[in-house]
Amino acid sequence: MRKRMLIALPLLLAGCATVEPGLEPPRAAGDVIRFTAGRCFGSCPTYSLHVSPDGAGLLEPQRFTSVPGPTRFTVTPAQYRRLVATLAPHRPAAGTIRKIAQGADCERFATDLPGYVIEWTRPGQAPTRLEYQSGCMDARYGPLRVAIASVPRILDVEHMLNPKAVTP
Secondary structure (H helix, E strand, O other), X not given: OHHHHHHHHHHHHHHHHOOOOOOOOOOOOOOEEEEEEOOOOOOOOEEEEEEOOOOEEEEEEEEOOOOOOOEEEEOOHHHHHHHHHHHHHHOOOOOOEEEEEOOEOXXXXXXXXXXXXXXXXXXXXXXXXXXXXXXXXXXXXXXXXXXXXXXXXXXXXXXXXXXXXXXX
């Protein structure tokens, strides 16, 4: 019996270690919003945020953040509504993808700046996606740049995105 326990214990522990981080399917009506900040030439925080309409949040860091791994957080209904309202003017038509980048709906472009992807998903519907290369300096995208910059503040996760912290 003791030998069986010694064999079974590592298998049980291995099963616990392989659980994938992620949000549970939301119970509340609304979109799960995924916000991804991509790499730049420098030390920009690189991460993905997932926010559910029922208040669940998940930060998945990649580089230059102050958290070492996937970190859950809670979003109040007011924060979720504010996030939805802030991003609404920039949301493409439902089920479509809009790209704003050099050569794609952008005239003035600076290199080496991060790209952002915002995706809205609901069960049973095609995702809606906005891809924005922040090097696009056209004046018409000023409000989008402001909206993107406000996302960490709206969700109160700025302390997790300290660009001075270095993670591999």
